[in-house]
Amino acid sequence: MASEDTPLMQQWREVKARHPDALVFFRVGDFYELFNEDAVEGSRLLDLTLTSRNNGGSKAPLAGIPAHALENYLRKLVGFGKRVAICDQVEDPALAKGLVRRAVTEMVTPGAVFSDALLESRRNNYLAAIAGDAAGESEVGLALADLTTGELTVRRVPWEELTDVLGAWQPAEVLLPRTWELFPLPGAGTATLTYRGDWLFDPRGAAEELCRHFRVANLAGYGFETGDQWLAAACGALVGYLAEVQPAGFAGLRPPTVERAGGAMVLDEMTRRNLELVETLRGAGTDGTLLKVLDEACTPMGGRLLRRWLLAPLLKPDHIAARLDAVDEFFQGDGMRRAVRDALGGVRDLERLAIKVGAGRATPREMLALATSLDRLPLLIDALGNAKSSLLSILRDGLEPLDDVREAIERAVDPETPVSIADGGVIRQGHNADLDELRSIRDGAVDWIARLQATEREATGITTLKIGFNRVFGYYFEVTRLQADRVPAHYHRKQTLANAERYYTPELKEWEEKVLGAEERIGSLEQRLFAELREAAAREVPRIQRVADHVAVVDVLAGLAEVACIRDFVRPVVDGGFALEIRGGRHPVVETMMPREEFIPNDVKLDEDARVMILTGPNMAGKSTVLRQVGLIALLAQVGSFVPARAAHVGVVDRIFTRVGASDNLVRGQSTFMVEMNETAAILHGATPRSLVLLDEIGRGTSTWDGLSVATATTEHLHDQVGAKTIFATHYHELTRLSDTLDGVTNFSVAVREVGEDIVFLRRLVPGGADRSYGVEVARLAGMPETVVARARQILQELEEQSAAAAGNAPDPAQQLGLFDGGGLPHPAVDRLRQVNPDALTPIQALVLLADLVKAARN
Incomplete structure (x- = not known):
């Protein structure tokens, strides 16, 4: 100092x-x-x-x-x-x-924000904490909390999946041990990294902190098991950090929910980005995203829950079926759906209001908003009265009206309450006798002062005399300078202005003290009564939060049914089988940007006999749209939503992998091709037979033969080793010949029609491969200079003629091995190899045979 x-x-x-x-x-x-x-x-x-x-x-x-x-x-x-x-x-x-x-x-801090002005109403604001043996090793414990809603979730995450998990939750702030400062945190994105002493992440101390905070003897009741030490460490560190960011205390944080692997799908960054689930490829807002199309939720908490559902599709068919049954009941029952959505229309953000009440932050108007929201609950319960599906029945039975909380607020708070308690007039007339008496004294004194102005004007003959008030000088008589000489002797000067003088009298002072004394006592009493009301409501926060949870789920389910009605979606069949079959499938986002009759639906079928589709066709024909719509339909089905199709049968997939488009990462020294190969490698290592793989143009960032070789080997690996359902959109028409050698490969193309020198994109899938990409025609449509287009056509014609001539002069097939030879005449060297018994060869004979084969291969 x-x-x-x-x-x-x-x-x-x-x-x-x-x-x-x-x-x-x-x-x-x-x-x-x-x-x-x-x-x-x-x-x-x-x-x-x-x-x-x-x-x-x-x-x-x-x-x-x-x-x-x-x-x-x-x-x-x-x-x-x-x-x-x-x-x-x-x-x-x-x-x-x-x-x-x-x-x-x-x-x-970015992860500890409570003001509505600093938050997005339809998006959670997460604070994360991570604990483990050391950065980069084995599993870590991850705790995620939204302090504005009280949500607290913990899960074990393999280090290699941390990027994907953090990317899906997108925390605003991540709390880490101090010793991790030397290690880069994968998947942190734009999150603020906050480092605290390693002692805060000690498993034993953190578990004790959790037990103290939630007032329990142990954590077993919350689902913590032996071996969950890093879950407790992360969760306890997060709760300990709350003492720092909220020194006055924090109420409303719910007990932790332990999430186990296998309940929801992990979506990697490529899939989230390429399918444009909650952000577009441009990253600006939600316009053009699946979330924007689906978000018909009436409440902010419904909007937040929908976002979470889209980023964590379910994996268990029975859980998916429960959601689909509920959506179906809303879909079939127009009356019930309308009644539910009407009731939800007046419900404010119960989750965040509950936290404000618990933290002592709720303003008088926010308390009224809580009461108004609770007033809609009986209507919502009545609207769900005849629900038959198991999920809706459970939700209806869990909706407590909370009449006691609502009535307490309505009895106490004036319907015309100001924004701040400091402005007065918050407590309703008739709620408290002492307050009513003080107000009567104050109002009587104010009325007397108002009458005094007329009396003094008449007594003094000063027609411009008026009584005023400000917080510094209190009440005063004000007289213009022109009539100041007529002021009586018993007036005492209080203040001089440019054009007027201000005075008081003992009588005015006496009544001022009555008014101001009453005002002060009124203010103190109103603040005490309001604080008591808020404290009483704070004791009911757990009940409010349970109701808010149920309301949010009902809101999302009814909203999904509303979308299905508006957009002509159908209920998918979802089971544990392998097949994925879509009839008349559409892209849920693209179709909203064009008249319905202009979007061309398509059929796609992937099963054990035809699990790999090679999709060819010209640029701009719609190959990428088909890929994305298949991924979106599968994802929607596992979210529990209806899907844009005439019919759909989805065997649950454990992961959806996408590789679409071209980009580079120059900061890390990675070319476009290197990024492409990294993404492809991640898919090949992570995909299983239960996965859905969507590939668009692998191998285009290098030479033709290099790229074709990589694309071929990738397809063979997915077919032979992984066995995943795969759609591979490509301009390598040579890949279509894989169907001759791989039983599970089928060829489809996106049809076009040539009209003179123009092409018409039919945007319909047809069996078989395409033999042209129409790149020159697409260049013309893009507005390339006509001279460039004409020259490109000329060069293309010359190259095609050279290729045909080369094919005419090619050696006899019997003398040359092809890349995709699966039939035809064998090479002599191969023929001779088939006749060799290696076990009968001496070393000398083997060397002589090898020399003969090399000579034959070179001829």
Whole structure:
């Protein structure tokens, strides 16, 4: 501490020492001030004017913001991934002896944000914690919490899957042991990485922290098992971190839910990106995504749940069937669906409201919003009254009306309540006798003062006399300067203005004290009554959260049925079989961007006898659309949604893998082809016979023969070794000859029609392979200069003629091995090899035979 520091700066340094990695917003009057290094960084990030403050003979850098504008600046800082310590005055300046005491009342970090202005209503804001033996080794424990909804989930994750899991959850902040600072964290993306001492992640200490927080003797009741030490470590570290970011205490965090492998599909980054599930390939907003098409949820928590469902399709047919039964019942029952959605229309964000109530943050209007939402529950329960499906029945029976909570709020809070409790008028008339009496005293005094103005005008003859009030000077008589000479002697001057004088009288002062005394007591009593109401509601937060969970699921199921009605989706058959058969399948997003009659549906069938489809056709014919729509239909079916098709039969897939498009990663020194090979390698290592593999153009980033070789070997591996259902869209027409040698390969193409020099894209799948890519025609359609197109046609014709001539002069097939020879005449060397018995050869004979075969092969 600098010896010349003022008391204020000493106080700031003490706070900063406890929060060295945060910007300290230090409350001084009506402003939040940033000092020293915080001021320099804050002025740069927030475009604030950097000034200085006298600090006992030296100058301290200073930047400040108005307190009322705090949220606007916090939004920017959270976007930059910064931590902010809000240091408020925690005692009344009027009662303080010396410097007003200050303390950090809240830490705002990317993963610990509570203000609606800083959050997206239809997207969770996750804080993650990871614990394990060491970065990069074996499994880790992963805990994920959304502090705005109270959700807390833990799971074991193999290190090699961490990228995919984090990518799906997309936490805003990740908490890590300090010793992991030297290791890159895969899959963190744009998340803020926060490091804390390794002791916080100690399994035993973390488990004790969890038991203390949730007031239990052990964690077995939450599903923790022997060997889950890193789950407890991650979860306990996260809960311990809450004590830092919420020093005033945090209520509403739910007991942890332990997720085990095998319940939901893990979607890798390529699949999430290529199928454009929740973000487009451009990464800007949800327009053009599957989420945008499907989101007919009426409530914010329904919208958040739908997003989570899309990123974690189910793997168990019975769980999928339960969702499909519920969607089907809503789909068939128009009346029930409309009634449910009407009831949901008035429901606000119960999850986040419950957290605000539990944390003591709920404003009077938010308490009313909670009551208004609960008022819709009886309507929702009635709408579900005749539900037959097992899932809807369970949800209906779990919907508690919570009339006691709603009635308590409605009895206490005025329907016309202001935004802030400080504005007064929050508590309803008739709720508290003492409050009503104080208000009567205040209102009577105010009425008397209002009548006094007329009385004094008549008594003094000053027609411009009026009574005014402000918080500094209280009540006063105001008289213009022109009539000041007529003011009676018993008026006492209070304030002089440019054009008027202000006065008071003993009588006015007496009534002012009655008004202000009553106002002060009213304010204190209203604050106490409101705090008691909020505390009573906080005790019911677990009940509110259970209801919110049920409401969200009902909302998503009814929304999926609404989409099915609007978009003409059908219920898929989902089972544990291998086959994937789609009749009249459509792309759920693309079809929304064009008139229904213009989208051409297609049939696709993959089964054990035909598990690999080689899909050829010209550019722009729609091969990529077919690939994506197959992946989306399979995913939708396992989410529990109806699908865009005339009919669909989906055997549950354990993973969906996609490799679409071309990109590079120059930062890591990876070319387009290297990225393509990395993605393909990940698929070949991760796919199983139960997977769905969708490939678009493998091997195009290198020479033709290199690329064709890689594409061929990849297809053979998927067919022979993996056995996964595969669609491979390609311009390597040579791959279609694989159907001659591999039993499970079929060929399909996207049909086109040539009309003179033009081509018409029919966008329909037909059996057989294509023999042309029509690249020159597509170049013309793209607007290439006509001279370039004409020259390209000329070159193409010359190359085709050269190829035909070369084929005419080719050696006899009996003298040449082909890449795809599966029939025809054998090579003499091969013929001779078939006749050799290697066990009967001496070493000398083997060497002579090898020399003869080499000579034959070279001829």
